[in-house]
Amino acid sequence: MTTLQTVFEKARADRRAALVGYLPAGFPTKDGAIAAATAMVEAGCDVIEIGLPYSDPLMDGPTIQDAVHRALVNGTRIADVMRTVEGVAKSGAAVLVMTYWNPIDRYGAERFARDLANAGGTGTITPDLTPEEAGPWREVSAASGIDTVFLVAPSSPDERIQAVAECCTGFVYAASLMGVTGARTSVGAAAEGLVKRCRAQTDLPVCVGLGVGTGAQAAEVAGYADGVIVGSAFIRRLLDAPDEASGLSAVRELASELAAGVRA
Amino acid sequence: MTIAEGSLITAADLVGGGVAGDDPDDRGRFGVFGGRFVPEALIPALDEVAKIYAEAKTDPAFISEFDHLLRTYAGRPTTITEVRRFSEVAGGARVLLKREDLTHTGAHKINNVLGQALLTKRLGKTRVIAETGAGQHGVATATACALLGLECVIYMGEVDCERQALNVARMKLLGARVVPVGNGSRTLKDAINEAFRDWVTNVDTTHYLFGTVAGPHPFPEIVRDFARIIGVEARRQVLELTGGLPDAVAAAVGGGSNAIGIFHAFIGDEGVALHGYEAAGHGVETGEHACTLTEGSIGVLHGSRTYVLQDDEGQTIESHSISAGLDYPGVGPEHAWLKDTGRATYHGITDAEAMEAFSILARTEGIIPAIESAHALAGTMKLGRELGPEATILVNLSGRGDKDMGTAMKYFNL
Numbered sequence: 183m184t185t186l187q188t189v190f191e192k193a194r195a196d197r198r199a200a201l202v203g204y205l206p207a208g209f210p211t212k213d214g215a216i217a218a219a220t221a222m223v224e225a226g227c228d229v230i231e232i233g234l235p236y237s238d239p240l241m242d243g244p245t246i247q248d249a250v251h252r253a254l255v256n257g258t259r260i261a262d263v264m265r266t267v268e269g270v271a272k273s274g275a276a277v278l279v280m281t282y283w284n285p286i287d288r289y290g291a292e293r294f295a296r297d298l299a300n301a302g303g304t305g306t307i308t309p310d311l312t313p314e315e316a317g318p319w320r321e322v323s324a325a326s327g328i329d330t331v332f333l334v335a336p337s338s339p340d341e342r343i344q345a346v347a348e349c350c351t352g353f354v355y356a357a358s359l360m361g362v363t364g365a366r367t368s369v370g371a372a373a374e375g376l377v378k379r380c381r382a383q384t385d386l387p388v389c390v391g392l393g394v395g396t397g398a399q400a401a402e403v404a405g406y407a408d409g410v411i412v413g414s415a416f417i418r419r420l421l422d423a424p425d426e427a428s429g430l431s432a433v434r435e436l437a438s439e440l441a442a443g444v445r446a
Numbered sequence: 447m448t449i450a451e452g453s454l455i456t457a458a459d460l461v462g463g464g465v466a467g468d469d470p471d472d473r474g475r476f477g478v479f480g481g482r483f484v485p486e487a488l489i490p491a492l493d494e495v496a497k498i499y500a501e502a503k504t505d506p507a508f509i510s511e512f513d514h515l516l517r518t519y520a521g522r523p524t525t526i527t528e529v530r531r532f533s534e535v536a537g538g539a540r541v542l543l544k545r546e547d548l549t550h551t552g553a554h555k556i557n558n559v560l561g562q563a564l565l566t567k568r569l570g571k572t573r574v575i576a577e578t579g580a581g582q583h584g585v586a587t588a589t590a591c592a593l594l595g596l597e598c599v600i601y602m603g604e605v606d607c608e609r610q611a612l613n614v615a616r617m618k619l620l621g622a623r624v625v626p627v628g629n630g631s632r633t634l635k636d637a638i639n640e641a642f643r644d645w646v647t648n649v650d651t652t653h654y655l656f657g658t659v660a661g662p663h664p665f666p667e668i669v670r671d672f673a674r675i676i677g678v679e680a681r682r683q684v685l686e687l688t689g690g691l692p693d694a695v696a697a698a699v700g701g702g703s704n705a706i707g708i709f710h711a712f713i714g715d716e717g718v719a720l721h722g723y724e725a726a727g728h729g730v731e732t733g734e735h736a737c738t739l740t741e742g743s744i745g746v747l748h749g750s751r752t753y754v755l756q757d758d759e760g761q762t763i764e765s766h767s768i769s770a771g772l773d774y775p776g777v778g779p780e781h782a783w784l785k786d787t788g789r790a791t792y793h794g795i796t797d798a799e800a801m802e803a804f805s806i807l808a809r810t811e812g813i814i815p816a817i818e819s820a821h822a823l824a825g826t827m828k829l830g831r832e833l834g835p836e837a838t839i840l841v842n843l844s845g846r847g848d849k850d851m852g853t854a855m856k857y858f859n860l
């Protein structure tokens with residue numbers, strides 16, 4: 183299993199930012215997600231976030247909503263998420279699961295952490311779990327040896343950043359803007375300031391997500407962050423592709439462009 | 447500034463009058479329920495709402511302004527009506543209706559909305575968003591925004607836009623923008639998702655005027671406090687009319703605001719049974735229902751730990767009810783707590799039972815209730831037969847049925 187620590191050490195040694203790609207399990211199909219995420223790794227992603235499809239994704243914009251809806255229609259279950267993690271981990275990337283809290287809560291936090299660790303997953307990102315509610319999840323995650331990543335936002339005052347960062351292992355996820363997921367024409371102006379404010383509170387790597395979708399944007403973010411997170415732009419490529427093969431080459435192409443960006 | 451002579455509410459009415467253990471803890475928990483499960487981006491906004499509300503609820507100027515609007519604009523106090531002919535189908539029990547249907551805009555929703563619209567001003571925000579199911583909360587919100595000069599955007603599921611078309615027109619006339627929500631089940635739950643997405647994007651200028659006692663802390667507490675007036679008035683009125691307290695209080699439960707609104711003033715009265723009626727839709731055995739408390743399990747939905755209709759992996763199960771206002775797979779955390787502590791009891795009422803009660807009240811009393819409220823009436827018919835003619839039952843008639851004429855025309859072939 184590749185850990186987040188090794189990923190960021192290696193990126194730092196290469197004097198570049200890490201590239202983090204997101205894709206929901208079960209999209210475009212159960213096997214298609216494994217193939218697409220593997221292609222993303224081969225073309226330069228260091229970390230993959232596998233999204234756990236959830237019926238009420240209130241932090242997600244239309245692109246991820248669409249993909250997640252398709253995944254649920256495909257009958258994607260938590261066992262499929264674990265199988266996806268296992269499949270993608272074989273590519274050598276560090277693999278995280280990104281999920282709203284309720285599916286973990288319902289599945290059983292301890293069981294989820296254990297199953298994820300057994301599948302070769304390195305941790306989770308839980309966008310609706312705040313420090314006040316995160317205690318039990320941090321405990322069982324630590325016991326299973328998986329990382330816990332939480333989010334900060336431009337609206338977060340320094341005390342909240344500190345509280346969130348204290349809960350994080352692996353890295354801190356900085357949302358570049360106030361809003362939902364989805365590619366934007368420019369990366370939020372608040373992102374750089376937020377990363378600076380995070381650095382004042384923590385030595386953990388800080389990765390920036392939300393709204394990043396091009397090589398140029400990746401290069402810009404790589405100028406001040408330790409990692410660049412891209413989700414909707416990959417999904418867009420798959421949604422727009424006429425068939426699976428062209429979808430795969432489209433995500434490969436985007437991953438290469440972004441990988442060049444984080445090295446610029 | 448002191449509170450005007452003859453005012454409806456006092457600070458104690460608003461904050462709950464000190465019933466032990468009935469306010470959430472500092473994490474927003476009622477027992478194990480409630481809390482905040484939302485993106486970190488929204489935490490500062492929720493903190494701000496909580497802080498401004500804590501100041502407002504003890505500020506005589508705020509209370510006096512709220513009181514003024516309730517009296518001169520919403521039409522409070524609302525009366526209670528004894529329904530003798532209806533009581534015949536309720537085992538002869540004495541039935542008293544709390545007439546929230548007589549408020550301006552026709553439902554209890556106006557109480558919370560006026561309070562939160564004043565809060566919006568205090569927050570220094572100029573734009574209001576809200577979700578709506580039956581359209582009553584949307585209409586009430588659009589109304590308050592018109593009154594106070596606030597920009598208003600209402601999210602409403604496409605299915606609900608269709609079954610409550612009249613309310614869509616009302617909201618538009620009142621100057622609100624109505625955004626139909628076409629994803630998921632295209633009902634209330636998806637409207638809430640969309641409203642949260644708007645809020646996280648526009649939180650600098652916007653207050654999310656949440657319409658029921660669900661959602662993240664502090665909404666369950668704020669909405670309850672602004673709806674408390676229903677029970678505070680009704681308790682006085684019943685005492686005055688009958689010389690005693692009712693044996694039972696009945697209300698429909700969607701998200702739970704009208705029910706908590708009438709229950710809350712009675713929580714300390716041990717002899718008063720509290721009964722909530724959820725929508726059993728086509729019958730719980732069909733799986734097409736909205737019986738969150740009676741059939742659901744504990745989970746997290748829309749930022750709060752509560753009872754939820756969900757599958758074995760935590761995916762929300764779509765609810766069903768003939769009444770848009772009860773068609774919701776979650777419920778307020780305080781109801782979850784009242785259920786688990788045994789203080790309140792919850793039951794399911796099918797579409798057919800509700801529609802029967804709907805037509806009975808119209809024919810026996812000349813009052814056309816909202817279909818939501820008809821669930822409480824159907825529950826009262828059963829409860830009255832259990833309790834018998836000696837009992838007094840107070841029912842929250844949470845709204846009027848004008849908005850439901852389309853549904854009634856179809857259902858009864860009118």
Ligand SMILES: Cc1ncc(COP(=O)(O)O)c(C=O)c1O
Pocket residue numbers: 553554555579580581582583657658659698699700701702703704705770771772816818819844845846
């Ligand atoms: C008249 C009426 N009663 C009840 C409800 C259900 O909501 P709650 O359970 O929050 O009172 C609604 C919701 O729209 C309503 O319009």
